[in-house]
Amino acid sequence: MELKELMNHCIDKWNSGMESDKKIKEVEKYFEKWFSNIPEEYKSMVEVLIKKLEYYPRKVVNNYLVELHNKLLEKGNINDDNTIYVFIKSRSGKGNSSNDYWTEYKNINELNREICYENMYLITNEQWKYIDNIIFIDDFCGTGNTFINEIKSIKKIKKIRKINKTKKMNKINKRERLNKTYFEKRIFYIIIVTTEVGLKEIENYAESKKLLITLVYKFIEKKAFEQKLFITDDETAKESLINLSEELKIPKKQHLGYGESQSLVAFYNNTPNNTIGLMRYDTDVYKSLFPRKNDKKPSWKTMKKNEKERKMTNYNSKIKKGKKYE
Template identity: 25%
Template sequence: MTQLFEEELHKKIKILNETTWESKVKKPKIIKWLDNFKTQEEKSHALFLLSNFMYFGNIQIRQLLISLYRDLFKYPAVEKIRLGNDNTTDISFINEQFVIAQKKTRFIGLGNASESGAHLLYWFRQENGLSVDLFPDSSGIFNFESGETLTLKEMDVDHYVLFDDFCGSGRQACTYSDEIVTKIKAINPNIRVSCLMLFATKKGKERVVKKSKFDFVDAVVELDDSFKCFDSNSRYFQNCPDHIDKEFMKKICMEYCEPLVRSVWVKEGFEGEKLEKMVQGTTLGFGDCQLLIGFYHNTPNNTLPIIWYDEKEETWFPIFKRFNKIYNS
């Protein structure tokens, strides 16, 4: 029965690979990934997890970039224009005012220029037919004048949109809020600063809303706790075969992922209690997100490490590789 079940999983994965996964996971690669695991029972459970992996390719990401601009930026801006003008339905007037509002907006990648948020801004501009003038160049948005005086390079801009592809724990967005939004608000508290994302976990988004200084936070796709692999309401283990056991799969992940993430944090210079705390909070994905999600350009570290780990310190073959950030050369 188990063999028949695994054959069905391979068929499902083959269809996913041909239709959604951009042919990135063919059978030889799957077999090599399964060889990371010791027993046939472990391999069967791992294959089940893989069959539930959500991958967003080139086409899907481009469509989501269109949705982000339309649903999270344009529609709210148009609604604001209407409400500020006696609920007008004058299309010509609304379009004229929207063009004016957009010209006073700047889109910025959340993180530095080499990270995924900034990387996707190129496609975001293309897909939505936006002017390059709406995207600040590499010199940033601030002027550093004599002494410690900080000013904005463009004084007529009244809305900054910080953009990212994914929010897992919410930590990065909150950090960027402390570093950037605080400075903008100190110069001019009337400037609106938004944080828009393609994907966000529900808890990550809630953290950004509560703990950051953004005026508006939203995501195109919000992942609730059912996307958390081992949550009590996990969608992955509902109506699954009797021989697939969630607690057994969690035990496997804890066993294999612990040394993988430990090697990442040791490499980053963590040790002692700080190391143990980092390992504990990231064994099943950064922020304990326990996700099964990946994108054409990268796999977030909030996904289970058995999916993406590919570091020299531990021998592990990834199925959807992650390109980790390197902070120290």
């Protein structure tokens, strides 16, 4: 396929019959240069991968969120009196894709804000008796680890020291309450895309812990190098990608995506780290088509680091000046 033809094919697919959004407009500007910079011996392999990559614009995602909500309601016994909607929190406490999609989901589907929770700990013992369904919202499920860790973080009861016993026992009671609550409730995990591996991992976890967990998704994805996409065998194509990634200085852990998910997915708001590194990891010798979002930290977050670097620079400068006069 000629380069221009390849670009048009991909852009048309990613636009889903709509005008290019901001991200795809950027891709259009860079696509030809990006592909031209790929060494000749890897071009056929990369062509297969880029044609297979799925991109989800915001309008398309929002339509899917409506579809998924209707699919959820078909499960039965889901209403404002027995259901809460939550998101998977980031370890850093900052916003993430789950938070973004939870916000979109509740607005598009006009959910009652009284049942959309940022913090489940605010629900009292008495109120928990009436909740039958806990709905998590996210964009993508790769290995399944993020979701499972969220469930574990709420189920886990930590040992509490005797210091400030009363205050800390209150925290224990909250954790015990949620631990018991999970065994009595239906848990739904709503996502646009899940991998086969992630789906199986969560199902196995739910079975082992006797939890009622159901994934509600639009698409399910197989690993890129297990789909027989290439003229050569999949293993040879995978080795070719790894070799190219090494040439482009992409770190080893990023070659096949997080957990070696081998995903080929990008969303309007970000690209999952499960997507293979070639599509989303920039280096000093390579610029990807769908780089992960890397927001600049505000000055108050970098002041201490900058001050330390300035002191080190000044110190090194004094050392050098001292050497000149030796």
